[in-house]
Amino acid sequence: MDEAADWLVDSLRLYHDLHAFELPGPTRVLEWTDNQGVYVAGCESQKKNEILHLLLPPKLSAENQGLCPERDFRVKHGGFSDKPVYNLKHVPETRLLVTTGPPGNSLQVWQVAEDSDMIKAVSTIAIHEAKSNLWPRIAVLVSKVPKVLHGTRVNDLHVTELESQNTLYMSGESDSEEEISSLQVLDADTFVFCCASGRLGFVDIRQKWGDSGRTTSSPGPGGELWCAAVRTSGLGSGPTIASLSSNGQLQLTDLRDLDHPVSTVQCRVSKPSPDWELLTVTWAPSLDGCLAISGFDGTVQIYDTMSWEKNGSHVEPLFIHKGHLFMDGTENSMHSMVTTHSWHPSKPRTLLSAAVDASLHVWDWIDPCNSC
Incomplete structure (x- = not known):
């Protein structure tokens, strides 16, 4: 209880705002x-x-x-x-x-x-996936006609028109059965995927599969499972893809050169993620170079990538949200495991985070480097 009490006192100087709610x-x-x-x-x-x-x-x-x-x-x-x-x-x-x-x-x-x-519910789009233990990742293509990008494996990526359910694009010619962990649309015609193995790919749906984009020649380090997020603002300036592994390794990769990460660092995680599907990495929409990670425990960690060495370093978080660990009164790290988080679209340092105990937090953190 001492650690929880200390955190509650510290929270007065750590946050501009901190609100806790309970979902159903x-x-x-x-x-x-x-x-x-x-x-x-x-x-x-x-x-x-x-x-x-x-x-x-x-x-x-x-x-x-x-x-x-x-x-x-x-x-x-x-x-x-x-x-x-x-x-x-x-x-x-x-x-x-x-x-x-x-x-x-x-x-x-x-x-x-x-x-x-x-x-x-208005309709169902059937997915022809033989193995029921996998579920399709999805992303929405922004266009006049609503379309959804979906797939469980690299050779099973589809773009489907929502109203007609017509298939507009598919990756069926690929022989890769690697599982998809993340899909992110860049614009009406292009998207990036990340495989659980760590392999990255860029696809342009205006071209046939194979001619449509780039993929990394090899997956990430063996034994680790990965997710990724693309920084959608300022695509021409430096590394834009952040790939996060189940052991806390984080790679930054330029979209124009997927085979050569700009930097590889080790985040401060005490143990591998107990459920890699909860891994989440997100870029801050309004803070240049800031990103957040979760899915290892009951915390959300924020990092400033602008201060990183190029390779091999252990990096320290700029801020750690520990509210899910201490605000429920159980002090059980698995009970407070963070399931996801998201940055507010316009408030630079405001995030939402949720945990397995059905808690939902909204918090506006204070930059420790500019707290005055």
């Missing part, structure tokens, strides 16, 4: 709709899981943070899924959502009602 169940989804709304979805097996569109408390969303009577999230829309939701994407400029999770034989398409508070 744990979530792996934190999908922003705008600066004031976020989608969450339950991820538990053998039960109905809620899909909720939450509005931030006025204190967190208002520009003028004066006296605000409401200090909790407000449910704007809600619905129920018969299967766990491991991934959810909102289709920009529409009221459509796409979800996926185990068993991985389909994608679900949802519509957020205009005239009620309901989120309703």
Whole structure:
């Protein structure tokens, strides 16, 4: 209890704002709709899981943070899924959502009602994957006609039009059966994938597979499992892909040269991730060179990549959010395991994070290098 008490005292100087909430169940989804709304979805097996569109408390969303009577999230829309939701994407400029999770034989398409508070299932996109223990990763291609990018393996990547369910692109000519861990769209025609092995790939759907882009010639170090995220702002300036391994190794790679990482460092993690599918790495949208990682324990770590040596160094986090460890009163690291986190779209140092105990935190951290 001493460590928890010390952290609570320290939190007064560590955060501008720190709010803790409780969801109906744990979530792996934190999908922003705008600066004031976020989608969450339950991820538990053998039960109905809620899909909720939450509005931030006025204190967190208002520009003028004066006296605000409401200090909790407000449910704007809600619905129920018969299967766990491991991934959810909102289709920009529409009221459509796409979800996926185990068993991985389909994608679900949802519509957020205009005239009620309901989120309703409208269609299912069948996935032909022989092994049911894998579930497809998804990303949305921004275009006039809503499209979803999805796949479980490199040779099973598809682009599907949501309304007609026509297949517009597929990677069927590839002989690679490596499992996909991350998909991220760059624009209407290009995307980046990361395999669980650590192999990276860049694809342009305007060209045939094989002529369409670049892949790394070899996977990452053996025995480690990987995820990745692309910095979508300033693509022409330096390394843009951050790859995170289950042992806490982090590589920065320039999108133009996938075979030669610009830097490789070891993050400060006490043990390998107990569930590599919870690994999350995200770039800060408004802080140059900052990224956050989670999925190792009950913390979220923030790093400043601008201060790193090129290779081989052990790097220290700029900030560690320990609220999930100490605010539930259990001091059980597995009970407080962080499932996902996300940066606020416009508030530079504000993040959301969720844990397996169904806690949801919103926190605005103070830069220790510029705390005055």
